[in-house]
Amino acid sequence: MKTTINKMVTGLIALSMAFGLSSIANAGDYGTQRIAYHVNYDGAKRQTGALRNIQNHINAVGAKNLDLRVIMHGKGLSMLLLPEEASSTKLPVGNATNKQQASIANLKKQGVTFKVCANTLKGKKIDTDQLYDAERTDIVPSGVAEIAHLQAKGFAYLRP
Secondary structure: HHHHHHHHHHHHHHHHHHHHHHHHHHHOOOOOEEEEEEOOOHHHHHHHHHHHHHHHHHHHOOHHHHHEEEEEEEHHHOOOHHHHHHOOOOOOOOOOOOHHHHHHHHHOOOEEEEEEEEEHHHHHOHHEEEEEEEOOOOOEEEEHHHHHHHHOOOOOOEEE
């Protein structure tokens, strides 16, 4: 009798472990996602953390399953501002160091787009030439309006 009970208990443990592992394996099945990451702060450490969050997001969901956009306005443009250009703008710091540029380039290769607020460019006296890898097509009229527009289109909002 003890042997039968032990076999049953062992079987139940094995079965519950199999179901547990299978649910863990399926935890990464997030489907397709549309995400708007909002950056409006100039702390280099926090911006680096945001870029790491974005990479972790891609790793979990898969680049082919994501439409991921980073919208920057206000002090958030320091993420793309070349350090040597900060003194000629109204932003206190440029955080687009070589390490930051490498992270951004890697994310762009995976399909992430970075959008820049035209209001901030004008207000902070920044030219796109002073930004790392920014093109005229990356500029949106208003960062906050872009976020609202994307949310209305079903994008989830994240502000790491």
